[in-house]
Amino acid sequence: MTNKIREYDVLGIGLGPANLSIAIALEEQAQTHSLSYCFLEQKPQFEWHGGMLLDGTRMQISCLKDLVTLRNPMSQYTFVNYLHAHNRLNTFINLGSQHPSRIEFNDYLTWVAKQFDSVIHYNQRVIDIQPIEEDGEVTKVKVTSSNANGDKTVRIAKSLILGMGGMPKLPKQFEGLTNTNVLHSSQYKQWKESTNNLPVKPKIAVIGAGQSAAEIFVDMCNRYEEGEVHMINRRFALHPADDSPFVNEIFDPEFTDHVYSREQPERQEILNHFSATNYSVVDMEELNAIYGRLYLQQVTRKGRHKYLRCHEIQEAGEKGQQVSLRFNDRINNQQSWQDYDAVILATGYRYDEFNQMLNNMRPLMSESSVERRYRLPMKNKCHVNIFLQGCCESSHGLSDTLLSVLAVRSKEIVDALLEHKALLSTEKMSA
Ligand SMILES: Cc1cc2nc3c(=O)[nH]c(=O)nc-3n(C[C@H](O)[C@H](O)[C@H](O)COP(=O)(O)OP(=O)(O)OC[C@H]3O[C@@H](n4cnc5c(N)ncnc54)[C@H](O)[C@@H]3O)c2cc1C
Known part of the structure; x- marks a missing residue:
């Protein structure tokens, strides 16, 4: 007996904070659109940078820049509601800091992830993405994942949201x-x-x-x-x-518009100018x-x-x-x-893994660069949405690999998805 291949409107690759924030946005923004979606994560359970979850380490960002507050402060998935649910809101306030320990922030993220268990498949490493062509048009992709034993599973998706984070960068002397x-x-x-x-x-x-x-x-x-x-x-x-307040404004979601609207040399100048907020500091x-x-x-x-x-x-x-x-x-x-x-x-991370992941999609991609709402432009015959998270620093600014814009970025991506779906159903009706 062969297992039936599941088909999804949206498939998220990786389940770090970026796609977890998308999971919340899909639940809160797309309720009435009956989208089917799931997330594939290679780890056996949720963990945020487990290799560096050391005692005494703290967040480098305000806890208000959690998965959702900047988009929807009334959400049940805010860091404040997590504290409330764990009966620690008063005690946390008494600490007098907006920068929780990384151990606590990981616990918050795990608490959110548990609430999305039904749409997350752990122990699933995505290893291949193939376009599916029908009558000269590509409307779906075939996504293959593998578990720790090497067993493979295939799923079909109409849209992909990549949130794979960074890969360890090793100096060549150590190869x-x-x-x-x-x-x-x-x-x-x-x-x-x-x-x-x-x-x-x-x-x-x-x-x-x-x-x-x-x-x-x-x-x-x-x-x-x-x-x-x-x-x-x-x-x-x-x-x-440098986390001084004027400089910190570069992590405000509005700054993404500013960076994106510039020509590439000016974007690079901005990145260089503010690199001391994040790199080698x-x-x-x-x-x-x-x-x-x-x-x-x-x-x-x-x-x-x-x-x-x-x-x-x-x-x-x-x-x-x-x-x-x-x-x-x-x-x-x-x-x-x-x-x-x-x-x-401790030599940092590279954020170019998406290139490898999308190798088979390359002939379908248009030459232009990633859109403001993080979608990769495709050639006319390809109708699959592919969104990139965490690898658009050169076009969208320094906040792209961080937590600062997650809540707002997930809204932008889900809005783009919903508009695409609405457009498709209008086209279907008028056909
Ligand atoms: C130690 C450390 C501390 C940090 N602290 C802060 C901070 O305080 N503030 C801040 O703003 N930023 C911080 N950062 C930056 C960090 O990148 C973000 O906090 C955040 O983790 C980005 O989320 P993400 O979902 O994009 O990536 P990640 O958190 O890296 O998650 C990506 C997920 O995708 C999975 N994955 C990758 N490839 C595949 C595949 N092929 N198939 C299936 N799953 C896959 C990975 O297992 C991982 O779980 C820190 C980074 C590190 C390393």
Whole structure:
């Protein structure tokens, strides 16, 4: 007996905050349109950046920029309602901060995700998308997903909403290394909890200059007080994240219109100008704490943790159980090798995975760039909507990979979907 292939109006790929926000918008905005939809997520359950869910880490954004408040503050899925439902609203207010711990925000997101269980399929990694052509027209796609055992499932969809987030970016010097103590920051927590082959006083390299590098450096220093943890950066200094109020306005949803309406060189100028809000920057409090910690080592003459500035990694190789790094120290103009028991690469993410995912759709895509409402323009014979989330930074601005615009973006995408559906049914009636 063969299973019947399910067909959906809308299929979401990935279930992070972006598509979770779409799930809410579909429920709240599209109630009367009887759309069928589902979301496919590769993980076995909901988790928001589980590899970095460390004690003491906080949100870099106000909790009012949750999945829905900026679109519909009366929604039952707001962060405030989550607090209320868990009987913590007063206590949270008493904390006096709009920046909850990441552990709490993950709990909020999981609470929302649970309410959409009936439309989410976990343990489903999308591996292929194929256009379905009938009479020279493409109105549907075939989406194949695979579970952890390699069993494949096929679903048909009329519209796709990609929300796959970023993929770990690894410097090329580390490609091909097999040592399990060389890892990307996205795997950090799982590695930390499972690793047991490090010496008692290990020597550890944390590569990077951003928030994740700083959090991991602090966490490793706390765990291995008598070890030697190096935070390694090719720049001179750690720089603070600019979250001052005037600058923060670039994350207001209206700013997306501003960026989108500019020509590409000007968009790039805006991205460069404000990059210190998000890239290779560290929360000021964290940065001061790191400086204070390293200073105290000088006072007590205890501790061997270091910040290695202007160190460029030229080469990485395996040496027994260890990893050897060849540095170019640009301050002292010296080349040197150092051996480490573990290397943690807090080297960021890339957001171009959609290209690979949409490979088979490419002949159907038009040359023009993504629309303001995040839809990929298609050639005339293709009527499938494909929306992109989190990979439109170059056209829509710095907020695209973050949480700031989620609530409003999901409205824009669902509006575009509903208009398309209305248009199709008008065409059908007049045919
Ligand atoms: C440690 C960390 C902390 C952060 N903190 C903040 C913050 O405080 N404020 C802020 O604004 N931003 C923050 N960010 C930025 C972050 O990108 C956003 O918070 C948010 O996670 C973006 O949501 P998303 O749904 O686009 O992507 P993601 O959260 O990455 O979710 C994408 C989902 O898609 C799934 N997926 C990918 N490929 C497939 C596939 N082929 N098939 C099925 N499923 C797939 C993934 O498993 C994942 O669950 C942080 C990022 C990190 C790494």
